[in-house]
Amino acid sequence: MGKIGKMKLRFPFIFLLIIFLAIGFLGITLPAQAQNVGFEASVDRKSVTLGDAIQLSLTVYGNQQASALKLPEIDGFQSRYLGPSTSVSIINGKHSSSVSHRYLLFPQKIGTFQIPALQIELGGKTYSSNPIAIDVVESNEQVKSDDQSSTAPSANVQDKVFLTMQANKNSVYLNEKIDISVKLFVSQVALRDISFPEINTEGFVAEQIAQPSQSKELKDGAYYDTVEFYLTLYPVREGGLSVGPAKVDANILYKKQRQRGSFFDEFGMMDDGFFGDLFGSYEKYPITFQADPLKINVKPLPQPVPNNFSSAVGQFNFTVTASPKKVNVGDPITVRMDLSGNGNLKNVKMPVFSENDEFKVYDPQIKEEEGSKILEQVLIPKKENITHIPAIQFTYFDVNAGVYQTLTRGPFEISVSPAKEQQPLNVIALPNTPMATETKDQLGRDIVFIKDSPGKFTPIGKALYKNIFFLAVVILYTIVIVLFFVFYKRKERVRTDLVYAKRLKAPAKARKGLKKIYQLIHEGKEKQFYDGLFEFLKEYLHYKLAVSEGSVTAHEIQDSLLKKGVSELLSKKISAAFAECEAIRYGALSSDKTKMQESCQALKEIVDALERLNL
Amino acid sequence: MKKLKHSAVFIFAFIIISNVGIAAAQDHSILSKFYQANFAYKEKDYQRAVESYEEILSQGFESPSLYYNLANSYFKLKDLGKTVLNYERARCFIPRDGDLRSNYQYALSLVQGRVVQIKRTLAARIWKNVCEDFTTSEMTLFLFFLYVVAGLLWALGVLFKINQKILISVTVVIFITFFIGISLLTQKIFIESKTSIILKEASAKFEPREDATTHYTLYPGAKVFVVKKDSDWLKVRRQDGKMGWITLGSLEYIQPK
Structure with missing residues (x-):
């Protein structure tokens, strides 16, 4: 996602933040002192087609009570008052309020017209706005968009998006810092994937371009969203140099001609910018913006150049500290030099101490931070009668004064005592050793010092078991x-115990069998019914009692039933069922539908009872 | 089903993340308070240090170093009761910490009327080596580990048909350890919830009445076990087993309530 896209995502958050801050601070900041009152006129665009309208906003800052201005006659336009809108904003704790009165201006004819300077009287003072020039053009674009499926960004994009480049000064000394600002102005156009600017900086040392900043800016009477890139340059050559041109690549989003009859179209969903964006009805079109090069005149540094010139050009602060001040011979003293300022610190040669018969000198440690350079050097006094560390000088070229300046720091007073003999090491016995405890009590005892690391903070009373x-x-x-x-x-039991396995299958078998038998009742097939009943009973008992199929007869089954602890009543019932089946099957008895149902009911009871028994 | 699983994972993750988020947000202010207090201690402003440490506690957060440092601050303020109390609280987290042990013993040595036990019984030794030297959470974790191992061992043993005898003896050993551990842990939790430290000098009486005969005197820093409560009076047991009734306000439980 491009830079703008990212920023856009963050906007709701920023808005929320602003709202919260506003709620939080309103009470405190509202009774603040009178604010700066201002008056400003702006339009939403500077070129308008005939038949369209532009919006003019007259904004009064610092006074929300300002009433609407009656617009004078403006040549070429007819105006209509839309209404006011007020806003309160708090930036860095500063609270500002404003009211905007909005008007619609309808162009009457083609040409360039001017909205004159408007005046308003507030608190006895008169404020006036800038005049704004407006181009009114013929509405030929509508005609064009009808026969073209998509409109590529045309030349008038130049009014809506453009790039500027500015330097904070045009005439500098060699190696002096120049701040370059490359600003992209965007209005009414959606830009994506904005690249960092490419700038031709021949003859300069350039620092990396920092992250751009975004804001809103009023320019020539219209509001623009701006993206500003900052660049720092140091000239390394004399003469007339030029910076730029600066180039920024971006993708411009423009609306694609919709295909008619699409589903979303029917519901007018595509009209919404969000959905349009989401479903890709916009297309990207690469575009390059260019800003004109800047002329920079680079002056040479005045002659003669001092001997100890550090090649620093700009404005600098130089502080030097030495510590400790009281040492023994052979102990180190650290001298720290801080150089800060606006110049090319990279090139600066820091002053250093060199070895002499008073001090032993170590190589300095130099580190560079943002806007400052720090040097640390260790000096060790060789003799005891040294009273000071010699002064140190830093020479730079002051661009404001146009002269070389020398900053002298020191000398630093120190006192050096003769080298002490090594003190004998103190032997401290561990606490808890029984032998030492006795003597330790006499030496004085105290608690061990506090712990610096907090460990892990947990809610009170939290325990793993809870x-x-x-x-x-x-x-x-x-x-x-x-x-x-x-x-x-x-x-395991199913695998090893066949009886168990069979018994497990019995209920399923029973359900299946019963279903079949019920069907036979409905069909009224007596003979088959009792055949089926008999077969079912036999099979079920075979599975349930785990006896061989052949031995399932009314007679044989009695014994094994009684052995398994089946009640006599139930076993009699089973025998009766068998007997009934046999009687009907061999024609000894006749049956009808109700009889069949009764038999079936009896069978069901038998199965239920056996299942309950849990053999 | 898969969806359900996903949402369950999501909810779980959400709970964890939100908890972590809250903890992190609170941690920041608490940390800075902690460092302020440490700074005050180093500047010998013990009263301010105590106030800052207590403020963290009042926000509902605790840490071993916090209790340790707080105890040190109270020690410097010569409040022996609070010193011992906070060392005891720190011991619930870092019982094997050398500094803590040394300071705790030193503080205890200053407590008046201390009961000295010379000979330790086996039970007392086990108690000291297991329950006093390990935290509740460590013991819980150890028991959980045993439980998991026992379960896995059993399952694997059955699956791969390991010799029944070996299997049974190993599980029996594990389960005996487990049950001893569980009983020790529950005992520890119970005792810790009832143990308290005397903050103000108090007379332990025979009866829960103001005019009852005094049995013995308890001095700040003494550790007692609360047996029962009767309106404004607590029946406490001293380390040597002597019982007595003291008033409610003269002690504080080690487990913050």
């Missing part, structure tokens, strides 16, 4: 283990 997630894990683990065993045991 943690709901921990308990959940324990319970879950228990359930998993128990389930594992239940399933494993069952599977």
Whole structure:
């Protein structure tokens, strides 16, 4: 996503922030002192087609009570008052309020017209706005867009988007800092993927371009969104140099001609910019903006150049500290030099101490931070009668004064004592060692010092055994283990215990068989019904009691039923069912539908009772 | 089903992230308070240090170093009761910390009327080596680990048909350890919830009445076990087993309530 896109995403957040700040500080900041009152006129665009309208806003700052101005006759336009809009904003704790009165201006004819300077009287003072020039052009674009499927950005984009480049000075000394600002003005156009500017900087040392800043700016009576890039240059050559041209690449979004009859079209959804953007009804068109080169005149540094010139050009602060001030011979003293200012610090040669018969000198450590350069050098006194560290000088060229300046720091007073003999090491016994405790009590005892690292802060009373997630894990683990065993045991039994396996299958068999038999009742097939009933009973008992199929007869089954602890009543019922089946099957008895239903009911009772018994 | 799983994971992640977020946000102000307090201590402004540390506690956060430093500050202010109390609280987190142990013992040595136990019983030794030297969370974690191992071992043993005898003996050992651990842990949690430190000198009486005969005197820093509560009176047991009734305000529980 391009820079603008990113910023756009952050806008709602910034708005929210502003609203919160406003709510938070309104009470405090509202009774502030009288603010600066101002008056300003602006238009939403500077070129308008006949038949269209432009919006003129007259904004009064610092006075929300200002009433609407009655617009004078403006040549070429008819005006209509739209209404006021007020706004309060707080920036860096400064609160400002404004009221905007908005008017619509309808162009009457083609040409260039001027909105004259407007005047308003506030609190006895008269304020006036800038005049604004407006181009009114013929509405030929509408005609064009009808026969063209898409309109590529045309030349009039130049009014809406343009690039400027400015330098803070045009005449500089060699190596002096120049601030370049490259600003992109955008109005009424959606720009994406804005690149960092490419600038021709031959003859200069350029620092990296910093992250751009965004704001809104009033220029020639119209508001523009601006993206400003900052660049710092240091000239390295004398003479007339030029910076630029600056080039910025971006993609411009323009509306694609819609295909008619699309689903969203029917509901007018595509008219919404958001949906339009989302569904890609906009197309990107690459565009390059260019800003004219700047002429920079680079003057040479005046002669003669001092011997110890550090090649620093600009304005600088130089501080030097030395510590410690009281040392023994052979102890190190650290001298720290801080150089800060607006100049090319990279090229600056820092002054250093050199070895002499008073001090032993170590190589300096130099580090560069933003806007400052720090040098640290260690000096070790060789003798005890040294009273000071010699002064140090820094020479730079002051661009404001146009002369070389020399800053002298020091000398630094120190006192050096003769080298001390090494003190014997103190032996401290560990606490807790029994032998030492006795003597330690006499030496004085105290607590060990506090801990610097805070450890982990937790809510008071929190413990692992009270943690709901921990308990959940324990319970879950228990359930998993128990389930594992239940399933494993069952599977194992099915595999090894055939009787058990068969018995497990019995209920399913029973359900299937019963369904079949019920169907036979409906069909009224007596014979088949009782055949089926008989077969079912036989098969079911074979599975349930795990006896061989052949031995399932009314007679044989009695014994195994009684052995399994089946009540006599139930076993009699089973025998009766068998007997009934046999009687009907071999024609000894006849049956009808109700009889069949009764038999079926009896069968069901038998199955239910056996299932309940849990053999 | 898959969707459900996803949303469950999402909700879980959300809960964790939001908790972390809140903790992080609070941590920042608490940290700066902590460092302020440390600075005050180093500047010998112990009263201010105590106030800052207590402020963190009143916001509902605790840390071992916080209790340790707070105890040190109270020590410097010569408030022995609060010193011992906060060292005890720190010991719930870092029982094996050398500095803490040294300071705690030193503070205890200054407590008046201290009961000295020379010979330790086996139970007392186990208690000291296990319960006093490990935190509740460490013990919980250890037991959880045992529990997981026992379960896995059992499951694997059954699946891969390991010799029943070995399997049973190993699980029995693990379960005995586990149950001893569980009983120690519950005992520890129970005792810790009832143990308190005397803050103000108090007379332990035979009866919960102002005019009852005094049994013995408890001095700031003494550790007592609260047996029961009767309106404004607490029945406490001293370390040597002597019981007595003291008033409610003269002690504070180690476990913040």
